[in-house]
Amino acid sequence: MPSSTAVEASLPIQSEMDLAWVRQHVRQAAAQLGFGLVAQTKLVTAASELARNTLVHGGGGRMESAAVTRGQAHGLRLVFSDEGPGIADLDRALTDGYTSGGGLGMGLGGARRLVHEFAVDSTPGSGTKVTVVCWVTPPPRPYGGL
């Protein structure tokens, strides 16, 4: 089992420089956990999108990363949290092309497609928490499931 010291972290997201630190940390943590190059690239890209959302829309926040296991599977969990205005219409925010900022509107919906598990917890007025998990090898799906 890889040491968790290089994987577990709580990083501030307050500036562009912090976005670079987040990317670098996620890259190193993913490599440490044994993710392949394509999976690493997807994970770092998703983290970059979500960290930028935290900075731009949430007014700054944090990213927590941790190694997770489920049965035989192990993976990386990233939690992005802010205390910003929250997301009023989550379905709309997840729609490709919808943007409240100056971006392409691919951030949230795009990031969701790059990871195995994706959850948003947002209350207007009290912030947003986005949790994503990527498995090095995905856990087997329930028999007969999707």
Add this chain to the structure above:
Amino acid sequence: MSDRLQHGVTSHVPVLRLGEVLLVTLQGDLHDSDAQQLQQDICEAVANSGVTGVVIDISGVEIVDSFLGRVLAEIAANASLLAARTVVAGMRPAVAITLVELGLTLPGLRTALTTEAAMELLTHHDPAAGRGRLSQELG
């Protein structure tokens, strides 16, 4: 016959002029503000130098997220309005896979596998858009 464009280039990205083509090499992790500065720098460099092509080498770039993807597409659109064509060269396979999954296929962006192929694309093919004098200088 390459010379570094000194005027107006203030981002941490080297922009070289090779005949009628600007060669821009992105390396490592580019901050958002550097990417935006680069967009302005390239625009000014194209307008001032009158080059007819821009090659952006991203072989040293580990990830392209929607922000950098938008900047690349906008550079191409800017350059097009300034009578220059843009080719993005050397995208890593993992980056291509990620961009498609992200939903960012950048249909307006011309690509080449290597910088060499990008130069070839700008100098030899489609002579109408290359104003015909590229191949003489670079060929």
